[in-house]
Amino acid sequence: MTEHDTSAHDDHGHHGNLGLFTTIFIALCVLTALSFASFHAFHSTPKVSWLVMMAISCVKAMLVILFFMHLKWEANWKYVLTFPALLMSFFLLVMLIPDVGWRGDHISRERALHMAVPAVHGKAHGHDEAEQGHEGHGNTHPEEQHHDAHEESAH
């Protein structure tokens, strides 16, 4: 262990640079501002903005991992300890997006029946309104009776 401690001190020189860390810090701030800007710049095309923001986040994450967490200067054990976990989380997310994330793009009638009311500007609006009418009949049953009573009295 002591041997490695001293070797760590040997390469102190090329990563003990406070200027480098300050540069990384500024880069991170600029990238945060960029992802904030992309939210407004691509407001009408959210998917483009999502892609840009995730790309920026990945770049930020790499900067933090490589420089702040010193992985740039570590020995090869870094791959052993980080790759399995990273791969598993990457595949988890990548598999969830098409499988579950995109399932709403094509809504079956069955599903449309059971989903929440979309906002007026929400997607699948036309779909839902027809369904609501349907449900309205079932739900307002007690009032419907009242309605009949009223009609009788009016005629």
Place this chain on the structure above:
Amino acid sequence: MSEEGHSHHLELEYHPGLPLPNGKLFMWLFLSTEIMFFAGLLGAYIVLRFGAPVWPAPHDVHLVEFWGAINTFFLICSSVTIVFALEMAKRGASAAAKGWLLLTLILGTIFLGIKAYEYSSKFSHGIYPSKPRSRMHERADVNYLSAVGERLQALQSEIEGSVGEGQELSETGRQRLQLVKRLQTGLVQWAASTAALNDDPVAKQQALDNVAYVIYRGHRSAADEKYMQEETAALAQQQAKLTKQKSQLTARPDAEGEDAAVAAEQAKAVTAQLALVNSRAEVLPELQEAHELGLNEQYPWLKLPMVIAGGNMWASTYFLTTGFHAIHVLVGLITFLILLMPHIQFGPHNAGVIENVGLYWHFVDLVWIFLFPLLYLF
């Protein structure tokens, strides 16, 4: 072999495991489990967020992008200060290292403070991860309408019960009670009767949607605004029609026997309907006055149930992911506090401790780097 090595004065040292200190190895193994832990949480968010038919816009749920961005900034700052603390410790400058540690602690505390402020602004608007505290409903249906009615009923008995026998209500109490009673008829009963009397399912739904709309303006709805604008004229028309009907029915002194009984019954129904229309007309200016904000914002004490489609799922994922992240921040802050104890002196011999704590802290920063765009900007 060993003899040969000996003759060349070669001393080999046996190293078990990976070539890094045990503490650092532990921290990296721990972090790799943490990566998967947060990947699971983010995965749950993706399933629920993108699999949901509707998801509230940040504005609907009082999520302010600005605070998220500011918090990101503070966390990045704290990440760089802990790096400086490590560098100072490696150089043997204990006081400087502790100064940077203290700054990290302060920045992390600011992060948590802003987070707490954000949470409280959700709570104060009735946005909680679960019932019964959460006042969010998914859709404006009869269940929602009855929940609004129940809340108004509870408010009425609360205000009436706040004074003892023979005591007078205060001025605000009286005004509140009046408003509650006006809403009970002009908002809830009116919507129930409009929905029941209409054969058109779209009109039925419009009446219920309007209740949700006047209570909470999550999003601007052109249809609801038009409905509100045209309602004054429509109500006046109805009032005129019903008044005429009523006068026709009551002005039949010649009617006798069964005819008279039918006429009286009809007159009663028309009178009831007219009273309801009148109560709606009475409360309508108030509803239109709360136009920009919604009743819940205009009168915060009302705390009426509101419709935020997808809001419950949003709250569950938001509080779960940011909550676990906040717990991690808290753990980091506690370790900083421990390291700042006065008897600890930092130097090259124990810089590894700061390095390990720093690795953890950077990971917390990493998680936020992904959480911020996913939660605030997506």
